[in-house]
Amino acid sequence: MNRVTIIGGGWAGLSAAVHAVNSGWQVRLLEAAPQTGGRARRITHQGLALDNGQHILIGAYRDTLALMQLVGVDTGKHLWRMPLTLRTPDGDGLRLPALPAPLNVLAGIVSARGWTWEDKWRLIRRAIQWQQQRFECSAGMSVAELCRGLPPAVMALMIEPLCVSALNLPPAQASAPIFLRVLQDALLGGIGSSDMLIPSVDQSRLFPDAAVQWLQQRGAEVVTGHYVEDLSPYLSSPVVLACPPWEAARLTHSINPAWSAQAAALQHTAIATVYVQAHAKVDWPYPVMALRSNSTAPAQFAFDKARLSGDTAMQGVIAMVVSASNGDREQISQAVLAQAREQLGLQHATVLFAVLEKRAAFACTPDVDRPSAQPGDQVLACGDYVQGPYPSTLEAAVRSGIQAVALLKGLHMRENTL
Ligand SMILES: Cc1cc2nc3c(=O)[nH]c(=O)nc-3n(C[C@H](O)[C@H](O)[C@H](O)COP(=O)(O)OP(=O)(O)OC[C@H]3O[C@@H](n4cnc5c(N)ncnc54)[C@H](O)[C@@H]3O)c2cc1C
Known part of the structure; x- marks a missing residue:
């Protein structure tokens, strides 16, 4: 059996490990942290299973959903599925009805609240134009340029929340081709692809824990608490770097300096999740609410953790997410707390716990230059x-x-032919 070493046990490393085992490889996975999951993992606070960051998946994440099912996760049970809903506490915004695409989009726009008929018509015309252009645009375009001419209410209640939650950047800085690709897959990817899938369990239970168990049952070696300093001890067989780009850059410095420099040059953006204790009854129409976000009220979404999890211990716990966040944890927490009081009417709310992940996402700007998947012959x-x-x-x-x-299969075939 051919051996492969995978360095990093986030969702990418676990995906590689599961698919490698399925393709007959003997897998050794080395993870630096005490637990797998990387940026999408559980953090326990005062006995509550919270997350390193509140996540949302969408129905178009077909490979993620298939992988979760492969390792035995009940995606119907562990994900709360609802139609795309961007409704603010005052009822404004978009909600797609349960109809086949593109009827759901059309009906959602027509029934959106807080937009004039002129706003809706302009959005429909622009959506038709994007579809006629096959959701393609020039590589260097920003989302703000792509959406120039759309009404301010449509920008504020639809484009900005979608852009910042998908690309973790405001429209002026975000890549238009990548935004269009996400829109296309979500809106035209088939039944349910635009649905929001919100975890009802913590991020580790959602996939990493089941993946590790699945791997170990099939003879794979999963070692946590093992930080890889140097690649040389592992290079007798193929290595997959599944660590973040700055670590991959360090490990490939002597193997491929150009690839290493490219990975090191990526910029990163932050996401904060502020868990607020409501100290009041939370009675929203949906378990996730869109918020009116600006520099002083920075959260874009609020999640009712008790409703999502069905866990009474989570009563009153609200996860408020600040994508593309600025400032330190304390500043963000205080601003979000004021926003919870003002926009959600939670006058007695207090901050329970806040996580600020400074390198949550690579900056998906129009000029981003992403490294290839093969930095070396065996790497x-x-x-x-x-x-x-x-x-x-x-x-x-x-x-x-x-x-x-x-690519591993390709390496193996090449080796056998030589
Ligand atoms: C707060 C937050 C909110 C997010 N929200 C969403 C969302 O709503 N929807 C969505 O789809 N995505 C979201 N994301 C993004 C998503 O979490 C990431 O894209 C994804 O988890 C990246 O996985 P990865 O395996 O590529 O990297 P990582 O998760 O970073 O995994 C890399 C792993 O490598 C390990 N490692 C590093 N160096 C070494 C070494 N030298 N030796 C051994 N191991 C090493 C690390 O400990 C880590 O476990 C969010 C991210 C954050 C932080």
């Missing part, structure tokens, strides 16, 4: 940052793991 790379159609997301991470295994 492959996977992770949400490697070249691919998606921004920094779970789906990008999972797909990159699949791609690394496809």
Whole structure:
């Protein structure tokens, strides 16, 4: 059996490991942290199973969903599925009805609240134009340029929340081709592809814990608490780097300086999740609410953790997400607390716990130059940052793991022919 060493046990590394085992490889996975999951993992606070960051998946994440099912996760039970809903507490915004695409989009726009008929008509015309252009645009375009001329209410209640949650950048800085690709897959990817899938369990239970168990049952070696300092001890067989780009850059410095420099040059953006204790009854129409976000009220979304999890211990716990966040943890927490009081009417709310992940996502700017998946002859790379159609997301991470295994097969075949 051919041996492969995978360095990093986030969703990309676990995806690579599961697919490699399925393709007959003997897998050794080395993870620096005490637990797998990387940026999408559980953090326990005062006995509550919270996350390193509140996540949302969408129905278009087909490889992520297939992988979760492969390792035995009940995606119907562990993900709360609802139609795309961007409704603010005052009821404004978009909600797609349960109809086949593109009827759901059309009906959602027509029934959106807080937009004039002129606003809706302009959005419909622009959506038709994007579809006629096959959701393609020039590589260097920003989302703000792509959406120039759309009404301010449509920008504020639809484009900005979608852009910042998918690309973790405001429209002026975000890549238009990648935004269009996500829109296309979500809106036209088939039944349910635009649905929001919100975890009802913590991020580790959602996939990494089941993946590790699945791997170990099939003879793979999963070692946590093992930080790889140097690649040389592992290079007698193929290596897959599944660590973040700055670590991959360090490990490949002497193997491929150009690839290493490219990975090191990526910029990163932050996401904060502020867990707020409501100290009041939370009675929203949906378990996730869109918020009106600005520099002083920075959160874009709020999640009712008790409703999502069905766990009474989570009563009153609200996860408030600040994508593309600025400032330190304390400043963000205080601003979010004021926003919870003002926009959600939670006058007695207090901050329970806040996580600020400074390098949450690579900056998906129009000029971003993503490294390839093969830095060396025997060295492959996977992770949400490697070249691919998606921004920094779970789906990008999972797909990159699949791609690394496809390249592994190529290496193996080449070796056998030589
Ligand atoms: C707060 C937050 C919110 C997010 N929200 C969403 C969302 O709503 N939807 C979505 O799709 N995506 C979201 N993302 C993005 C998503 O979490 C990432 O795209 C994904 O987890 C990246 O996985 P990865 O395996 O590529 O990298 P990572 O998760 O970073 O995994 C890399 C692993 O490598 C390990 N490692 C590093 N160096 C070494 C070494 N030298 N030796 C051994 N191991 C090493 C690390 O410990 C880590 O476990 C969010 C991210 C954050 C932080």
